[in-house]
Amino acid sequence: MNAQRFRNALVDTLLVGTVVLLLLFFYAPIATLVAFSFTSSRVLTLPIESFSLAWYGELFSKPDFLPAVRNSAAVAAVSTLFATVLGTAGAVAWIRYRFRMQAAFRALTFAPLLFPQLLLGVVMLLWFSVLGSWLGFSNGLFTVIIGHVVYITPFALVVVAVQVYGFDETLEDAARDAGANGWQVFREVTFPLLWPGIFSAAIFAFLLSWGNFYISYSLAGTARTLPIFVYSGIAVGSSPIYPALATLNLVPALLLVVTAEVFRRRALKRQSSGNPAS
Amino acid sequence: MVSPIIDAAGIVKDYGSARALHGVSLQVGAGEFVALVGPSGCGKTTLLKILAGFEEPTDGRLEIEGKDMRGVPAASRPTRMVFQKLALFPHKTVADNIGFPLKLQKVPVAETNDRVRGMLDLMHLRPDYLQRYPAQLSGGEQQRVALARALVSRPGVLLLDEPMSALDAKLKKSLQAELKKLHRELGTSFVLVTHDLEEAMMLADRICVMHGGHVVQVGTPADIYYRPANMFVAGFIGETNFLPVDAVRAGNGAQVTSPLVPGAGAEIAAEHIAPSLSEKGTALLVRPESIRIVRNDATAAEWTLEGVVEEYFIKGSSTQYRIRVRGLEAAVIVDLAGSIVLPARVGETVRIGFDPTQAFLLSE
Amino acid sequence: MKIEVKSWKDPVLLAAVAPLAVVMIAFFLVPLVMTAVLTFQTTQYYRLAWSWDLKIWTEVFSKPHYWTIMLRTVVMALVCVAICIAIAFPAAYALATRLKTFKTQIQILIIFAFLTDAVLKTFGWILILDKNGVANWLLMHVGFPPDALNLLFTPAGTMIGMVYNLVAYPMFTIYLSLVRIDRDLVLAAYDAGASRLRTFFEVTLPLSRPGLYSGAVLVFVLSLGAFLEPKVLGGGTAPLASELIRQSFETRVNWPLGAALTMVLIVTGALMLGLSSAFALRRRSAPGRPA
Structure with missing residues (x-):
């Protein structure tokens, strides 16, 4: 009996240990970047002798930096808008409707998730190049946006689909029964209940777009987004400006993720415990 | 209305x-x-x-x-x-x-x-x-x-x-x-x-x-x-007994006989007959509470059947017996007023009786 | 759940489905077909020539150089699958069955790490794995000789990066299939006299198989396109298929070749996807196994 209990405790410890190690693994490079962003030295080796914020200043003095931020922000904002709207509509069609060719629709809207980003980028690059030579345009930010929308919409769709799946449609019937017309049902019940999922999807989409390298790299032409700025920089050589950039990136992103998740989980919980019988 | x-x-x-x-x-x-x-x-x-x-x-x-x-x-x-x-x-x-x-x-x-x-x-x-x-x-x-x-x-x-x-x-x-x-x-x-x-x-x-x-x-x-x-309605309302009978219309009422109770017949009045009564599968609906265990006190009007107590359940205000009667597919259910003294035990052979004129005649 | 059957004539359905379908057809399906079409063309003087022949395919199939790299890509992908599953399963299991108190926080941390800029994270790994990097500095401080680890610019470095970037996917899929298991099934197994280990193998593991399969397939398919990791962490010492594709576009400006190599990877991924779903379906329809 005691041996049994010991073995169970061992299993528990090992399992919990895996999660702890995994978190260490996930955050090792992130923590390293944060640490090195405050170094005063040019070389990125330990120990860090003294602290300074000099590299943050250095980062902002790079002429390519602010244009890249602007480009990334524009791309992320527009892609997020499209991916969230398309993903939400798609999620409703995935979960709540049945229609002819639905299997094909599902396959078509899910497939980009199963594509390595590089290949997705290459495939679209070829198409835009052919199209560009026919119609006379060259790749730039708008092709990046299209690429991001194709890549990110399936993610947004999955996030919203979870919320749609947990949605109790009798609530809409109840609203109708209480005297609501179609628009009122949507405004009073459907949208507020799906909103946390849509909001999470938007945050997800924004961060995926903001940090995307592969597709931007394939489709940007001569334009530069932040990840391309970093990639071409580290190809030349390490510099503490990149850890500084990573650290700057982190804080708003963490805030966004935490808000979205807390918001979504609270709503899901409320939804599932709102009905005693379900 | x-x-x-x-x-x-x-x-x-x-x-x-x-x-x-x-x-x-x-x-x-x-x-x-x-x-x-x-x-x-x-x-x-x-x-x-x-x-x-x-x-x-x-x-x-x-x-x-x-x-x-x-x-x-x-x-x-x-x-x-x-x-x-x-x-x-x-x-x-x-x-x-x-x-x-x-x-x-x-x-x-x-x-x-x-x-x-x-x-x-x-x-x-x-x-x-x-x-x-x-x-x-x-x-x-x-x-x-x-x-x-x-x-x-x-x-x-x-x-x-x-x-x-x-x-x-x-x-x-x-x-x-x-x-x-x-x-x-x-x-x-x-x-x-x-x-x-x-x-x-x-x-x-x-x-x-x-x-x-x-x-x-x-x-x-x-x-x-x-x-x-x-x-269907009678059965849905609660557990009850159906005694298969042969019914012959007599005026507004009906004359019923049962092979299980040889020699006995009964007049069923019009208000005890379902309006939708058909020839096929006629039966008397006998509610569990209208059956009693008879000793030597059966009245002339009563039909009696012999059976073996299969199981009983004490439900508080009443005690329910399930009695196996030869010739009937389902056990007969009898609800007796609750009492500290049990009138019959499992395995005991008892005689049960009810008044057919107080029962209800219906069909499938 | 109430499900509405809708006809294509219904404007609500059209509004929900059509825009997304159009985007996906115009910028995903058509490009895919275009890629396949391009593999039958050739280039002359760095320009595309519409020729309709099998020249590119003969080149791809006859050069052992390509085969070596393709094979290496598949092997790396399989190793990556094995490592990812080995890490993701226990972690997802722990998250689904233990750690009740910190579950939300841990999930947010994982999602956040997943969403952080991949190039920057990969750069972080350079700083760790470098000969003078964080890993060796730490090891030296616990008594190892200096330069104990030499992982940067080796296939092992590539692998660390690949696992790092992909392990979250099987964690999500496995976690989702684990939390969907009815807790009563596990209790029923205990009740029937099964030990914890036995219950795990008889109930939990078989029921989490869908998540396991889909996670494994995702890692495999996404591994095939690994580019940053072999380039930045592998230092080009053992190039993978992505490097061939990059070269055919950037160095040789040979689109048909790039398209053909891309198609090879897509077909490999699709084959794996088909195989595993066929396998999963066969399992599901096997007699005596609840669907």
């Missing part, structure tokens, strides 16, 4: 090629409490949804408050529904849930607040619940909020879709009592769907028994219990 508030005639509902309702007709009077009862899949919930406006009938006519309901959406009908899973809006407070129908009708805020508070009083809910969310209430309290939301706009008809099926037995009993009181106080028509016949008998003025998409019988609880239309 002078002018029914609900008048449904020949309602047919098809789902694809499957027919859920085969021409159902039902009238509900103003202020009446009607229960739709039947096993699952009998069409009772479909009928309720048609009344509420969530389903369009394939065929048939539905009038509520004298107006044809064809094409009238749920929102514009004088009906309000209490949903099986209550369907309280999880993102709205209790006050906003109850006040929702009034908000949609653009009732002024002050009046809305008054009426919401009024409903809260009526439902015996504490005023400080107004700012809570549904998830913060108990099952019984959520039930009351759902009722309040349905009643706040003073509907002509309240539709209830098995609203108490998720509650535990004790809570259910107290809510049933309250529902009955509420109905008496408000004078609103109630239509309740339930699979629980006991609930229907307790609450309803009239019961509509449904089976396989047909209405089998509509009547008062006493009609349904004592004068069932056929063996």
Whole structure:
């Protein structure tokens, strides 16, 4: 009996240990970047002798930096808008409707998730190049946006689909029964209940777009987004400006993720415990 | 019924090629409490949804408050529904849930607040619940909020879709009592769907028994219990006994004999015969409480049968015996008044008797 | 759940489906077809020539250089699958069955790490794995000789990066299939006298198989396109298929070749996807196994 209990405790410890190690693994490079962003030295080796914020200043003095931020922000904002709207509509069609060719629709809207980003980028690059030579345009930010929308919409769709799946449609019937017309049902019940999922999807989409390298790299032409700025920089050589950039990136992103998740989980919980019988 | 508030005639509902309702007709009077009862899949919930406006009938006519309901959406009908899973809006407070129908009708805020508070009083809910969310209430309290939301706009008809099926037995009993009181106080028509016949008998003025998409019988609880239309209704009401008999019509009444009781015959009066009686499969419905164990005191009118006690259950106010009688497929169920002294033991051979003229003659 | 059957004539359905379908057809399906079409063309003087022949395919199939790299890509992908599953399963299991208190926080941390800029994270790994990097500095401080680890610019470095970037996917899929298992099934197994280990193998593991399969397939398919990791962490010492594709576009400006190599990877991924779903389906329809 005691041996049994010991073995169970061992299993528990090992399992919990895996999660702890995994978190260490996930955050090792992130923590390293944060640490090195405050170094005063040019070389990125330990120990860090003294602290300074000099590299943050250095980062902002790079002429390519602010244009890249602007480009990334524009791309992320527009892609997020499209991916969230398309993903939400798609999620409703995935979960709540049945229609002819639905299997094909599902396959078509899910497939980009199963594509390595590089290949997705290459495939679209070829198409835009052919199209560009026919119609006379060259790749730039708008092709990046299209690429991001194709890549990110399936993610947004999955996030919203979870919320749609947990949605109790009798609530809409109840609203109708209480005297609501179609628009009122949507405004009073459907949208507020799906909103946390849509909001999470938007945050997800924004961060995926903001940090995307592969597709931007394939489709940007001569334009530069932040990840391309970093990639071409580290190809030349390490510099503490990149850890500084990573650290700057982190804080708003963490805030966004935490808000979205807390918001979504609270709503899901409320939804599932709102009905005693379900 | 002078002018029914609900008048449904020949309602047919098809789902694809499957027919859920085969021409159902039902009238509900103003202020009446009607229960739709039947096993699952009998069409009772479909009928309720048609009344509420969530389903369009394939065929048939539905009038509520004298107006044809064809094409009238749920929102514009004088009906309000209490949903099986209550369907309280999880993102709205209790006050906003109850006040929702009034908000949609653009009732002024002050009046809305008054009426919401009024409903809260009526439902015996504490005023400080107004700012809570549904998830913060108990099952019984959520039930009351759902009722309040349905009643706040003073509907002509309240539709209830098995609203108490998720509650535990004790809570259910107290809510049933309250529902009955509420109905008496408000004078609103109630239509309740339930699979629980006991609930229907307790609450309803009239019961509509449904089976396989047909209405089998509509009547008062006493009609349904004592004068069932056929063996399905009689069996659905509760465990009971059917004694196969041969019946010959004699005037308004009938002459019955049973091969199990050789030599005995009985006259059944007209009011003890189901109107739908057919030649096939006639049987006497003998309720468990109208059978007794006879020793040497059988009266001349009584039919007696011999059997072996298979099992008994002490139910408190009564004791139920299951007695195996040769020639009968099912054990005979006998309910005797509860007593500390058991009249028979398992394995004992006993003689049971009942008065056939007090039984009810019906057919399959 | 109420599900509405809708006809294509319904404007609500059209509004929900059409825009997304159009985007996906115009910018995903058509490009895919275009890629396949391009593999039958050739280039002359760095320009595309519409020729309709099998020249590119003959080149791809006859050069052992390509085959070596393709094979290496598949092997790396399989190793990556094995490592990812070995890490993701216990972690997802722990998250689903233990750690009740910190579950939300841990999930947010994982999602956040997943969403952080991949190039920056990969750069972080350079700083760790470098000969003078964080890993060796730490090891030296616990008594290892200096330069104990030499992982940067080796296939092992590539692998660390690949696992790092992909392990979250099987964690999500496995976690989702684990939390969907009815707790009563596990209790029923205990009740029937099964030990914890036995219950795990008889109930939990078989029921989490859908998540396991889909996670494994995702890792495999996404591994095939690994580019940053072999380039930045592998230092080009053992190039993978992505490098061939990059070269055919950037160095050789040979689109048909790039397209053909891309198609090879897509077909490999699709084959794996088909195989595993066929396998999963066969398992599901096997007699005596609940669907």
